[in-house]
Amino acid sequence: MSAIYILWLRELRRYVRSRAQIAASLGQPLMYLVALGFGLGPVFQKAGQGSYVQFVAPGVISMTVLFSSIFSGMGLLFDRQFGFLKETLVAPVPRFQIMLGRTLGAATVAIIQGLLVVVVCLIAGFRPVNAATAPAALLFMMLIACVFSALGTAIGSVLQNMQGFQLIMNFLVMPMFFLSGALYPLNNLPKLFSIVTSLDPLTYGVDGMRTVLLGVSHFGAALDAAVLVVVAAVLLLVGSRLFSKIEA
Amino acid sequence: MIKVEKLVKRFGTFTAVDEISFDVGAGEIFAFLGPNGAGKTTTIKMLTTLLAPTSGTLEIDGLDPRTSAMEARKRFGIVFQDPSLDGELSAEENMELHGIFYHVPRKLRLERTEQLLRLFELWERRKDRVKVFSGGMRRRLEIARGLLHTPKILFLDEPTLGLDPQTRNQLWTHVKSLNETEGVTVFLTTHYMDEAERVAQRIAVIDHGKIVAQDTPAGLKRSTNTESLEAAFLALTGSTIREEAANSADQMRQFAKMWSNKR
Numbered sequence: 001m002s003a004i005y006i007l008w009l010r011e012l013r014r015y016v017r018s019r020a021q022i023a024a025s026l027g028q029p030l031m032y033l034v035a036l037g038f039g040l041g042p043v044f045q046k047a048g049q050g051s052y053v054q055f056v057a058p059g060v061i062s063m064t065v066l067f068s069s070i071f072s073g074m075g076l077l078f079d080r081q082f083g084f085l086k087e088t089l090v091a092p093v094p095r096f097q098i099m100l101g102r103t104l105g106a107a108t109v110a111i112i113q114g115l116l117v118v119v120v121c122l123i124a125g126f127r128p129v130n131a132a133t134a135p136a137a138l139l140f141m142m143l144i145a146c147v148f149s150a151l152g153t154a155i156g157s158v159l160q161n162m163q164g165f166q167l168i169m170n171f172l173v174m175p176m177f178f179l180s181g182a183l184y185p186l187n188n189l190p191k192l193f194s195i196v197t198s199l200d201p202l203t204y205g206v207d208g209m210r211t212v213l214l215g216v217s218h219f220g221a222a223l224d225a226a227v228l229v230v231v232a233a234v235l236l237l238v239g240s241r242l243f244s245k246i247e248a
Numbered sequence: 249m250i251k252v253e254k255l256v257k258r259f260g261t262f263t264a265v266d267e268i269s270f271d272v273g274a275g276e277i278f279a280f281l282g283p284n285g286a287g288k289t290t291t292i293k294m295l296t297t298l299l300a301p302t303s304g305t306l307e308i309d310g311l312d313p314r315t316s317a318m319e320a321r322k323r324f325g326i327v328f329q330d331p332s333l334d335g336e337l338s339a340e341e342n343m344e345l346h347g348i349f350y351h352v353p354r355k356l357r358l359e360r361t362e363q364l365l366r367l368f369e370l371w372e373r374r375k376d377r378v379k380v381f382s383g384g385m386r387r388r389l390e391i392a393r394g395l396l397h398t399p400k401i402l403f404l405d406e407p408t409l410g411l412d413p414q415t416r417n418q419l420w421t422h423v424k425s426l427n428e429t430e431g432v433t434v435f436l437t438t439h440y441m442d443e444a445e446r447v448a449q450r451i452a453v454i455d456h457g458k459i460v461a462q463d464t465p466a467g468l469k470r471s472t473n474t475e476s477l478e479a480a481f482l483a484l485t486g487s488t489i490r491e492e493a494a495n496s497a498d499q500m501r502q503f504a505k506m507w508s509n510k511r
Contacts, residue, residue: 006348014336017377083332090296091349092321247299 003093004101011072011105015112022113025068029060029117033124036183049185057126058137058209059182061117065144066202068113070173072106073152077159085246095244099153103236106149107142114141128213136212136221143228144205150232154239157246175200182206186218201231249274249401249433250295255304257290264290266457267304272450274400277427277434279448281441283485287457288437289329292405295435296326309400322350325394326403331386335379339370339389342378343396350397357396364392368422384415391419395426402426404436408443416440420447441477451477455485 015022037053044052079085088098118137128134155168180202189197197203208224211217219227250272257265265287272278282288293299294306297313297320306313313320333342340361347357365371368388378386387407394402404423408416424447426432438444444451445465452462461468461484465477472483 002348002351006345010334010337010341010345013341014334017336079334082335083328083330084334085332086298086328087332087334087346088349089298090321090326091346092318092351093349094318 007101008105057121064117065114069110069148070152076156099240099243107145110145140208146232150235157242251307279444282454324401325399329405340374
C-alpha cells in the first residue's frame with residue numbers, strides 16, 4: 001500500500017515542480033474557450049442554442065482532464081527514457097501496485113488541472129445552471145481522469161520510444177477529443193457519425209459533465225457514469241497486464 | 249550466494265548467453281569481464297529478475313529469481329549501467345522512494361539515509377534535485393540508494409562508465425570498504441581491467457555468451473602467460489572490435505543523453 005502512496009506522491013511532486021508545464025497546459029483550453037467560445041458564439045446563438053461559452057465549457061474542462069491524464073499516464077515513456085522505470089521494475093513491489101500508484105497520481109494531477117480550467121471558465125463567464133448538482137462534476141472529472149490515466153499507462157507500457165507519442169496524440173487522443181461532442185451537440189448528427197461518437201468514452205464524460213453543470217443530457221448521468229466506470233475498470237486490468245509484461 | 253548453472257538466454261535465433269555456470273561465495277567480490285555484447289548485462293538482468301532465462305538454473309541467496317522474485321529482489325541492490333534516478337526529485341526523496349519500495353521501517357530508513365549520504369559525501373546536497381547533480385554525484389547516489397535496504401548482494405553493472413579517475417578511485421574505495429565492513433557480496437561488470445584487478449577476488453571472462461576463463465586476477469595472468477590483466481583479457485577474447493546492434497533501449501538512451509545535454 002505504501003508503494004502506491006509514494007508513487008502517487010511522486011507524480012504530485014513532479015507536477016508541482018513543473019510550473020512551466022502547468023502554465024503551458026492551461027494555454028490550450030484557454031484558446032478553445034476564447035477562440036471558439038467567442039468566435040462561434042454568435043452563430044451558435046443564431047441557431048437558437050443559447051450561449052456557446054456556456055455550452056463548450058464542460059467540453060473544455062473534459063478536454064483538459066483527457067489531455068492531462070493521458071500525458072501523465074504516458075509519463076511512463078519518460079521514465080523509460082530517463083531510466084527511472086528500472087528502479088520500479090526491480091523493486092519488491094507487485095507490478096499491479098506500481099501501475100495503480102502511477103495511474104492514481106496521473107489522475108490526481110489531471111483533476112487539479114481540470115479544476116484550474118474550471119476557474120478559468122468561471123472567469124470567462126461560464127455559470128453552472130444548477131449549483132446543487134455542480135459538485136457532481138468533480139465525480140465525472142475523476143471518472144474521466146481514471147479512464148484516460150489508465151489508458152495512458154497501458155499505452156506507455158507498450159510503446160518503446162518517444163516517436164510513438166506523436167502517433168498516439170494524432171491518431172487517438174485528438175480524434176477522441178473531436179468525436180466526443182465536446183465542441184458540438186450530439187443531437188441530429190448523421191447516423192454513422194453518431195455511432196462513432198457513441199464509441200468514444202470521452203463522449204460519456206462530456207455528457208455527464210454537461211448533465212450536472214447545465215442540466216442538459218443526451219444519455220443521462222447514470223448511463224454516463226456506468227460506462228465510464230466499466231471502461232476504467234477494463235483499462236486498469238488491461239493496463240496492469242501490459243505493465244506486468246514489461247521486461248527491461 | 250549466487251549460483252548459476254548452464255544458464256542460457258536466446259533472443260529469437262541469437263544466443264546471448266550460452267550455458268554459463270559460476271558460483272559467487274558470500275562476501276566475495278566477483279568481476280564479470282567481457283567485450284561489448286558478450287552477455288554481461290543480459291546475465292545481470294536474469295540474475296536480477298528483469299529477464300526470464302531460456303533454460304538453466306539460477307540461485308540468489310538460495311532463492312530462485314523466477315519463482316520467488318519478490319523475496320529475491322529484497323536480497324540484492326543494483327546499480328544499472330545507465331541512470332535510474334528520478335531527476336525531478338531530490339536526493340533525499342529518491343532515497344525515501346527506494347526505502348518505501350523495499351519496506352525499510354521509517355526510523356531505520358532515515359538513519360541509513362543519513363549514514364549513506366554522509367558516506368558518499370552527498371548529505372549537504374540532499375535537498376537538491378538530482379537533475380542538477382554531476383555524473384559522479386549521481387553514480388554515488390545510485391550506489392547509496394542500492395545499499396539502503398542492506399542488501400546481501402550488490403550488483404554493479406559498469407558503475408564507473410564515464411567517470412573521471414578521481415571519482416572512480418573514490419567509488420571503488422567505498423565499495424571495498426562496504427565489502428569489508430558490511431560483508432556485502434559484490435558482483436560487478438566493467439571494461440576497466442585495472443579496476444577489476446584492484447577490487448575483485450575472482451574474475452570470469454565472458455565472450456560470445458560463453459565463459460572463456462574463470463580465476464583470480466593472478467591466475468588469469470599466469471594461465472595466459474601475460475604481464476597485465478589487459479593483455480590476459482585480449483589473449484582470451486581476441487582483439488577484434490565488436491559491433492553491437494543498437495536495440496530500441498539503446499536508441500532511447502542515446503536520445504536521453506542528447507536531451508539531458510541540451511538542458
